[in-house]
Amino acid sequence: MSDVRELLGRLGPTNIRFDVGRGGGVAELTNIDIAGALGMVPAGLGREVLEAAWCPDVAAMRRHKLRDVVVGLVVPELQRQSRRLCEAHLDLQLAEAALAWSNSATAEQRRHVDRARQVLAQVRAETWPTNTVEHLPALARAAVDEIREGLGRSDHATAVAVRIDPSNYAKLWRPVYRWLLQRMVEAESVAAMQLADAVRKGVA
Secondary structure (H helix, E strand, O other): OOOOHHHHHHHHHOOOOOOOOOHHHHHOHHHHHHHHHHHOOOOOHHHHHHHHHHHHHHHHHHHHHHHHHHHHHHHHHHHHHHHHHHHHHHHHHHHHHHHHOOOOHHHHHHHHHHHHHHHHHHHHHHHOOHHHHHHHHHHHHHHHHHHHHHHOOOOOHHHOOOOOOOHHHHHHHHHHHHHHHHHHHHHHHHHHHHHHHHHHHHHH
């Protein structure tokens, strides 16, 4: 079998058969065997993405599972960014306060303020939009589609898919989408290997 993911298409209502002409034990797999192998894949992001990409009819009945794992993945990163932004802002306030308290500000104090401003500007530029959570459903769907259709979608196509102004996508949303896509790709790849292993054991 070229790709074990093809077997998952048999779990949905479809007329396509992937068990024709494959030879060996795989040709004898039933839908129950495939579902059993899928059940051996540990729950989590990888399994949910695997199902969403390759047996969407089944995944549609448990869409909340994908939502929960994506939110669970993204929220800690949003919290980390929020803390980093607060810390950078506080560092600047402290540097400016030290300058204000000084009777004669030193060159080092001014440099400290300048550095703190630069750091804050950089952190702000790297912080995701405040409405990231609102866009998560569209971002996750676009990532699932790209995984299923093949990686390499253009920025414009992604912006259209997630209903974001293409002129704002590169600056504001590309980092968010690429971060999410990378983690979903990695998790789905691991889950696919686990599925393949479960299938091999099932036909051994």
